[in-house]
Amino acid sequence: MKLRRTPPALSTMAHPGALRVGARTLAFPGGVAASFAVTGYPREVGAGWLEPLLTYPGRLDVSLHVEPIPQAVAAMRLRRQLARLESASRSDAEHGRLADFATEAAADDATDLAASLARGHGRLFTVGLYLTVHAATEQELEAEVERIQALAASLLLDAQPTTFRALQGWVTSLPLATDALRLRRSFDTTALAAAFPFTSPDLAAPAGDTTVLYGMSGSGVVLWDRFAQDNHNSVVLARSGAGKSFFTKLETLRLLYQGVEVAVVDPEDEYARLARAVGGTHLRLGAAGVRWNPLDLPARGGPHDDVLARRAMFLQTLVATMVGQPLSAQARAALDAAVLAAYACAGITRDPKSWTSPAPLLADLVAQLAVSTSGAELAAQLAPYVTGSYRELFDGPTTTAPSGHLIVFSLRDLPDEVKSVGTLLALDAIWRRVANPRDRRKRLVVVDEAWLLMREAEGARFLFRMAKAARKHWAGLAVVTQDAADLLGSDLGQAIVANAASQILLRQAPQAIGAVGDAFGLSEGERQFLLTAERGEALMVAGSASRVAFQVVASDAESALITSDPAELVHLEPAEATFTLFDDEEGDPL
Structure with missing residues (x-):
């Protein structure tokens, strides 16, 4: 497994003789490079401890080679390591020498790791960490090398130059899954997981098994699990x-x-x-x-659900939307009576055994309203959906x-x-x-x-x-x-926003930035970011403490499926129009 930061400039190599190998450097037609192998690590690391290297402003390739160790081999190596450490401690005690605290700490760590492996809480891996820094000239490379070594030292990493193995160091940094240096160190699962900067430090939130990559931020990868x-x-x-x-x-x-x-x-x-x-x-x-029949009943409900009553209540909301105004108390009463009457004419009652009968249509409901004195006006308002211009959608049973x-x-x-x-x-x-x-x-x-x-x-x-x-x-x-x-101009809209743990803001119009900024508590800098954001740049808001700006990132295959840009769609071949739909419960084609 390899984690790379930037692609190497392979295109600059015009021919095999264009690469000149030195003791510590490689010379390309367009620049020079030097490689390092990390041979020393701190005793304890935190999550994303490689982040400073991956966000280095210069051109730096970071290559991480990971290989799992079989459980039997890992257990045998740990036993040998514990035996050596215990033997050294006992020898010091027998000869009256002072205790070696580094040895004792290593013995404690080995004991904890052996216990973790025995319980199946983790595994052992051999890990190689290599760095390749690029520059345009030898002078610039020297300055970059000094900065990289200083940065590695600040992380308690011992980065050694690949002297007389410059070519092998560069090859190891290429995306070839080849470790030509084999300068490895054993990592357990926890330490290895912390080496991967797959969370943004600006977005503190729990993650689960449905974590989704949202994009890239200036401080790492933005992953989010809404569930x-x-x-x-x-x-x-x-x-x-x-x-x-x-x-x-x-x-x-x-x-x-x-x-x-x-x-x-x-x-x-x-x-x-x-x-x-x-x-x-x-x-x-x-x-x-x-066709779509709004009076359809579900195939089956819960053990205590009154499906018929729930359908009658939804039809109150639907009819109010159809007529474009709230219903009066008299109209609601007439509509409720007409709904029950329409179902009764179709042989559907509150008995669950009758719910499998074919449901009445919207026209049947309007007919029941028309014979009622209090429902005649409502029936006239619904006429466009039954006999008028909008009837086609409701003129028959549900088709799919x-x-x-x-x-x-x-x-x-x-x-x-x-x-x-x-x-x-x-x-x-x-x-x-x-x-x-x-x-x-x-x-x-x-x-x-x-x-x-x-x-x-x-x-x-x-x-x-x-x-x-x-x-x-x-x-x-x-x-x-x-x-x-x-959305923000009504109490219900603001309540919907308040009930959203994930809030994503992309570029805003100047006329709306005031309302958006007040609703989400944005700072002046965040408001300016949203006013000038490019397409695909977004601000993730998850409470007052977790906020991060990121760029939406999609692969070429994903982009081809989801783009709606006409300039891109005109170059895409038409998608295959024939496919089979399967019912998720029975497994039969619809």
Whole structure:
């Protein structure tokens, strides 16, 4: 295993004779280099103790070679080491010499390590740490070498030059997995783990088995596990074009690597290529032939759930969003009675045995409202969704059941007037899956362009309830929006932000920086950073003590799947459009 900081300039070697080997240096056509092997280490190290070397401002290659030692071999070596140390201590005591405290400390360390290995708490590794410093001229190299040796000495590292082995030292620093020097030292698991700078010192937070790489900061790698925090929610705020959707899709993809189930409300159909690539379910609400019945009952609920009552309460929220205003008490009463009557006509009662019957349609509900004196006005307001311009989505039973490890509800084909309704329908379907007590697993619910729902009072309340209750069902809610005013300008929006342990801010518009700065308690420097941030530069806020600025980093393969930049998409080949969806419970194709 190798940990490298910067790539070597292999392209500068025009031909084999272009490399000149000296006693301690190598000369390239474009510069010179010198290598060092670390032969001495401090007795105790802290987490990220290699950080000063990895963040060195000059050009420095840091190469770490790791090789595990078999357990039997490690136990035999420890026994021999303990025997030598104990023998030396006894010899000193028998001859009346003063105790060698270094030997006693080494014996104690060996004893603790042997006990740890015997209990299976760790392993032994042979580790080689090598440094190669580059410069343009011999004079610059001498100055760089002095600085590197001083830095290594400050870390209590003994860095020895590879005299007469300069070529082997340089080869060892290349990404070839070849250790030509073999100057190794034994490390246990804890010491080796501390050598890897895989956490940023500016972001103190627990990590678990679903840790995700967010990007690179000036002080190291930014890793974050939303499921190890107090709650699993997040808020992503940015102006248009700052990279918020790119970041969210990248986290979605990397959580899928970890086995987390993800559901997305996608207003602009940006997740379609990702869903096709990973075999997810892609539901295009509003497209020709796609139907969605909001009166569907879940296949099965909890042992004490009244599924019918819960569906009736959701329909109160849905209808209020459809008509664009809160319902009066009289209208709510009429709607509740019409819902129960529509289910009764379909043979569905409060008896769980009847819940498997085909559910009534929205048209059946409106028909029940129309025959009621108090519900006639509400039935007239719902006419566009039954007989008017918006009827196509609701004119029949649900065509595709949402299931799988990635579920994407695309709303691009819906008219703008119906997008808030489509968002609410998608969130309801997702929430029924999340709240299923028979299927507990880590889940993430992504609501992209959440301002579409926040501008509706009922939609904002639904999103707030989900933010409050998601943690109890082992789920996280990711709210992504470019309109900070809609999120921060209401009490419910501020409550959603307050219930998000992970807060990611990308570039902000000058008109919004005041509200964003006040809401997140940003310093003047942090505000200036967000005003001038480049695409993909973000500020991670996790409470008042943990804050770090980082650059979102994606591989070429990941970027090809998640980019929405037209200039990049025009050069990408179309993704394969045919794939098979499997039901996650039965294993049969949908």
